[in-house]
Amino acid sequence: MESYWNGRPVYDKGNALRAAPLVVNYDLDELGIGENWFVSGVRDGFRMVDRGxxxxxxxxxxxxxxxxxxxxxxxxxxxxxxxPDASFIGTFSNSPKKAKALFGKSHAEVEAHWATRLKAVAEALRSLGYIVERAGRRPRPTQDANASLLVYRMGPGAEPPVRPVDAWRWVPSPRVYRWSEKSPLEVLQRRMDDAGFRYQAGKGVVVRDIDTVLWPPLSSFCAQLDWWPDKVSSSEELYDKLDQILSAVKTGGYQVRVQERPMKIGAQHFSALVFQTVEPISPINFATIAGKAE
Structure with missing residues (x-):
């Protein structure tokens, strides 16, 4: 069986959104816990691939x-x-007495499968030097379709951050908002609209939900803020405008975080993490990073 991969992908941090998943998916396949893509045949000169x-x-x-x-x-x-394996797909019943997997597995069997396999996946990735965290909201085996793990690698000389034991204790449970209610995400978007950053004609600010596995420790709310600028001609202008946007966010009691790597002026959009925590986290000093933009 010919592997889909033609060797380990080269990691380019300048294109991390594409390169990082490629590298880790390759490692997952090598460990035998990924989708295990392989070449199933050739048609009209093109390789046909499938999952194993x-x-x-x-x-x-x-x-x-x-x-x-x-x-x-x-x-x-x-x-x-x-x-999870198809034979351990759980029901979406909230009652343990009624919980029965679609293929006849009990509530306990489904939970045991999740616990055993998630531990094995984490250990396998750690064997390759990755740091693996069970961050965010704890999964519910009989209700959730999958579980998320935060997997990362530290830069040279950097130490992994120390997380509080109860780092994600304040992540709220999923809920449905009635038409008369405003979700925390809608409240934040309204704040940005009222501050003059409404998204129109491909420019402006949009806030959206983000997987709780990416929430900072001690967070009770978190969202991703994406900004599509009109025109940016210099690094100083970039960070000045970003500071204006995030200042409007911070006046609402939110905290913000941007990427550590300097932002590229030619990028189509820029992202920031907006969150609220039960304890404050060190603020961003834009003056120290404005001169680092590419």
């Missing part, structure tokens, strides 16, 4: 993570989604 998922163990896929959400000092970061 190992039965009984579930499978993993690495997805990109915005740099603004990376742990401080990280050189590479992705979200690894783990999916």
């Amino acid at each position: 998922i190992v039965p009984g163990a579930g499978w993993c896929r690495a997805l990109s993570a915005p740099e603004c959400a990376w742990p401080p000092g990280a050189d590479l970061c992705v979200v690894v989604n783990w999916y």
Whole structure:
């Protein structure tokens, strides 16, 4: 069976959104816990590929993570989604007495499968030098379709951040908002609109939900803020405008975080993490990074 991969991908931090998942997905396949892409044939000169998922163990896929959400000092970061084996797909019942997997597995069997396989996946990735965290909201095996792991690698000389034991204790449970209510995400978007940053004609600010695995420790709310600028001609102008946007955010009691790597002036959009915590986290000093933009 010919592997889809033609060798280990080269990691380019300048294109981390694409390169980081490629590298980790390659490692997942090498470990036998990924989607295990292989060449199934050739048609009209093109390789046909398919997945070779190992039965009984579930499978993993690495997805990109915005740099603004990376742990401080990280050189590479992705979200690894783990999916249970098809025979352990759980029901969406909230009652343990009624919980029964679609293929006859009990509530306890489903939870044991999740716990065992997630531990095995984490240990396998750690064997390659990755740091693996069970961050964010704890998964519910009988209700969730998958579990997310925060997987990252520190830069040279950098130490992994120390996380509080109860770092994600304040992540709220999912809920549905009635039409008369405003979700925290809608409240933040309204604040940006009222501050003059409404998204129109491809320019402006949009806030959106982000996987809780990427939330900073001690967070009770978190969102990703994406800004499409009109025109930016210098690094100073870039950070001045970004400071204006994030100042409007901070006056609402939010904290903000941007990527550590200097932002590129020619980028189509820029992202920041907006969050609220039960304890304050060190603020960003834009004066120290404005001169570092590319």
